[in-house]
Amino acid sequence: MNLLDVRDLRIGFNGEQIVKGISFHIKPHEKVALVGESGSGKSVSAMSLLHLLPGAEVSGKALFKNTDLLALGEREIRDISGKDIAMIFQDPMTALNPLHTVGDQIAEVYRLKSRMSQKQAWIRAVARLAETGIPEPERRAHAYPHQLSGGQRQRAMIAMALAGEPRLLLADEPTTALDVTLRLQILELLAALQRKNGLSILLITHDLHLVRRFADRVIVMEAGNIVEVAPTEQLFLAPRHPYTRRLINSRPERDIDSPAFAAGTPPRLEGKAINISYPISQPGISNWFRRHRFNAVKNADFTLPPGRTLGVIGESGSGKSTLAAAVLGLMGHEGSLLVEGVSWKQANAGSKQGRKAQRRKIQAVFQDPFSSLSPRMSIAQIVGENLHFHHPELSVRERDRRIVAMLAEVGLTQEQFPGLLQRYPHEFSGGQRQRIAIARALIINPDILVLDEPTSALDVTIQRQIIALLQRQQREHGLSYLIITHDVSVVAAMAHQIIVMKDGNVIEAGEAMSILAAPVHAYTRNLILAAA
16 A cells, blocks of 8 residues: 555646646555656645645646645644645755744744653754764754854754654655765765654756665656656666666766966965854853854865866865855955956955955855846846946946847846746756856856855756856866865866865865875765775
8 A cells, every 4th residue: 555646737827837737655664755857846746745836737646645635724734744744845045934943933833743741852952963974963953044154054854854753754855955974974864764763765966876765656747747767776777768778877977178378377366274264152151251263164275277177175164155155255364365366455445446356356156046046136136236347437328238239148138038038047957047047157257266065955967967067167268266075076077176075175286187086084085985
């Protein structure tokens, strides 16, 4: 008997059908992966089971222990949600309440679903956090969502979902924000809980390589239809559908030049003995009047020559994003950090024109293209903002001409998207939004791009396209890239040199292919093995 049996599920919005009559089942104690790119319908299919699609037109049946979930009223579905069926959402920052600590939010599930006292619920919440591998769970339980890294927030979300001891867990991209080693840890944790508690799991993801180590069976969706269903090993050994084969073969390819330099050519970016720390709060009355500081980066050295890429890899909390913030002049530091031979302290102490010139040299592309683009600004305003700031002398006509040319260079044309400049970010896919973010950074012809996890929020096929775009831009314009990532496949495709960070320390540095082929440090070896 199946735990969940979905029959002829159809989902539409405003008369447009997104999911087109799919049927699938999940057995007790089974781990099933629902795989497909953004827009394939996999997430809305899972969300419809718990009535999480207001305004959607949903039909079909979804039998859970012989109860049709789609026919239940809102009160009945609330009783099931969180207890019998729980869901882990993709974006923990929007799913967690910013006004409450993560410990309180997890404890609330125990109080409501298991009728525990406040003290018991808090103890269990801390234990759940510890079970997900979050460091210092007692302290992290007192933290608010914005005080945690992306990976730590996702682990808090997983702890909250598991707090109700559900029979079925719907995991919507639960590892997207996590490092490669932590992805495997979380999946191993979910698998252990599945074995221990008789849990069934529906893992929703775009990463077929990830499900190979986790799922018993794989369901592949494309454009609202199920195109292939097979046991995991069979699917990887002999995929039948062309779409499945394209997903499996979607890893980025290395296609970079190694430009030669004249003797004495100065690096575009250079850091020596970089130390970065910031104040942190500690729980307890005795710590109210004490100053505590966290050392995020410790004595880091690095150089970035013209036309090359320096990859900074490490797990969440290793200090790599903090280092990127200092490079961008967004965070104070000790030591010497020079952008084209000029430090941020020198630039900020100089004239306004000097500060603008320094800002023009280095631009950033961030992890999540949706949150990094203002939803209230049109594409013309977003891409043209830098141009307006650095080149106010340009006429509106010339500015628009440059914006259109830059968008075309990153693969977005007015022929493809009528009224392109007047559109808003929500009208584009994730990959298209990241192209817009890259155009915004490139339009003022910077020398250096800081790429902070530029592909981690994207489908694997879109990741490959974005990396190919960045590779082409580097070859044609001689750009230097500082790429911050936990994805070893990205640095393998793009980096000339690598530094590996752990707990704020640079533990290994050198030529990219040499380190990837023969890592010296055990931590580096684990990162590479986890990505294989």
